[in-house]
Amino acid sequence: MYQLDKWQHSSWSKDTRFYSLELCQDLFGNWIVKRTWGSAVRRGFGQETYTVCPDYQTGLLWYEKQFSRRQKRGYDLR
Numbered sequence: 001m002y003q004l005d006k007w008q009h010s011s012w013s014k015d016t017r018f019y020s021l022e023l024c025q026d027l028f029g030n031w032i033v034k035r036t037w038g039s040a041v042r043r044g045f046g047q048e049t050y051t052v053c054p055d056y057q058t059g060l061l062w063y064e065k066q067f068s069r070r071q072k073r074g075y076d077l078r
Contacts, residue, residue, distance in 0.1 A: 001029060006056060008063055012075035016041045019070055023063040026052075031059035035066065 008023040020036040031053040038046020053059035071077075 003056070008060075010067060010070075011078040012070045013040055013078055014073075014075045017075075018046075019075055021063060021066050021070070023059050031056050033059055033062050033066070 002025055006023075007025070008021075010021045012019045016039060018036075018038060018040040020034075022034040022036075024032060024034065026032050033051045033053060034048065035051075036046060036048045051062060053062060
């Protein structure tokens with residue numbers, strides 16, 4: 001069962017770079033953290049990773065850690 005009220009999404013930019021972070025569920029209800037980053041200028045120059053978490057709390061901790069990391073590295077929240 002999806003728990004849409006718990007999903008999180010944030011996007012940042014810095015100069016010509018972008019970063020996106022998402023905590024959501026896959027088709028099977030597993031919690032995943034999706035990270036996307038790359039060039040904001042050139043299409044096709046980016047990467048994406050998915051981390052499957054054992055539960056929501058673990059996913060939220062991972063999400064908050066990445067969120068803090070973007071802020072410390074000077075990315076502007078969009």
